[in-house]
Amino acid sequence: MATYHTGATDPGTDTSLGIPRRYAWIVFALTFGLLISDYMSRQVLNAVFPLLKQEWQLSDSQLGLLSGIVALMVGLLTFPLSLLADRIGRIKSLTFMAVMWSLATLGCAVAENYQQMFIARFLVGVGEAAYGSVGIAVVVAVFPREMRATLAGSFMAGGMFGSVLGMALGGVMAQHLGWRWAFAGMAFFGLALALLYPLIVREARIAPKNRASASDKAALKALRPLRTLYSSRSVISAYVGSGLQLFVGGTVIVWIPSYLNRYYAMSTDRAGAVAAIIVLCSGVGIVLCGMLCDRMGRDRPDRKISLAIAYCLGSCVLLSVAFAMPAGLPQLVLICLGMMIAAGTNGPSSAMVANLTHYAVHGTAFATLTLSNNLLGLATGPLITGKVSDLIGLQAAFQLVPLISIAAAAVFFYAKRHYHPDMARLACGNSPQAPVEPVLEART
Secondary structure, X not given: OOOOOEOOOOOOOOOOOOOOHHHHHHHHHHHHXXXXXXXXXXXXXXXXXXXXXXXXXXXXXXXHHHHHHHHHHHHHHHHHHHHHHHHHOHHHHHHHHHHHHHHHHHHHHHOOOHHHHHHHHHHHHHHHOOHHHHHHHHHHHOOOHHHHHHHHHHHHHHHHHHHHHHHHHHHHHHHHHOHHHHHHHHHHHHHHHHHHHHHHOOHHHHOOOOOOOHHHHHXXXXXXHHHHHOOOHHHHHHHHHXXXXXXXHHHHHHHHHHHHHHHOOOOHHHHHHHHXXXXXXXXXXXXXXXXXXXXXXXXXXXHHHHHHHHHHHHHHHHHHHHHHOOOOHHHHHHHHHHHHHXXXXXXXXXXXXXXXXXXXHHHHHHHHHHHHHHHHHHOHHHHHHHXXXXXXXXXXXXXXXXXXXXXXXXXXXXXXXXHHHHHHXXXXXXXXXXXXXXXXXXXX
């Protein structure tokens, strides 16, 4: 998810002044590494679904809840914890988060029953809740302003790579060492990075100095920028459309290892490896679809919304056809293609949120987007699909999941109708002297 600003409202503050470029890249690498640990700890569960189901005799609804509770906690807590991190210090907060989710993942490794596993996964979600939004704030603070969109997009794409590693390595470790060691391996990796992080990344070296004048502060206060988080129909539609589309992508990522195990008779390690390839396709799709969004939306910003609609409908067609086909290589290829396009709405929806909210509250705006993504998609999708699977089977449930993309496309279409008037209204509110001219569109 990228961070954006507009030329007319950009205060001109370069928070990277005085920070050596080598140190900035070290900060990026360590923060990126913790993001990978975040998603490895979250997604390793998916690779061991078949083993847990067999050992504890769990239903698909129970398995879906173990996955969905993490996304639910992220959705509920990302906003307040992001605000808290800004108050008490981002580095201290990130370190605490990483230690907490790593210890909670270790708790998953020693869980003796479903109830204990649920509590551990609940704590994983609490620990991971605000890492994405706070981590982006750290990354963009240490690099020049003109690099922020690219770096923020690259940073968030790390979630996909962490998911790939979590499922692939988790599947291999579970197959050869047992599912408990799959969780333990992710936990030890996260703890090692969490202990190293505050020793190298220090708040005093990355905290931007406040260069705003008294008049700038008074003007900013008068604008009440927090209102832009919900003041337009377009920005609300961006939140909802993004969340609905992630219902599809998030559900496939969670349940595809189980699907491969049941309908392809794959072992846990092989299912994890194939699922990792599918998730990797999603990561590549974020980058490629974002680049296309950048190019086509350069002169016509509203084209990004048209692309979001196309991504939704395209993924619906590809995934619907794929899950109606018999098991085999053609089906897997179509699933990969569908997931590449399904993830493509990340760039357009992020750009819409950035362009429709005041630059001073972009961090909070992306926390709001994260809230919607988790409540409407990442938490709800796996849980509902698990319940439907218990009734009609996972194959039939997967045939219904892509239809949610039609609803997402309808919401984005509604946003497109109101986008230009909402942008004009924001421009008049932001500056009495000049309209807002978007200078950076969606980048991933």
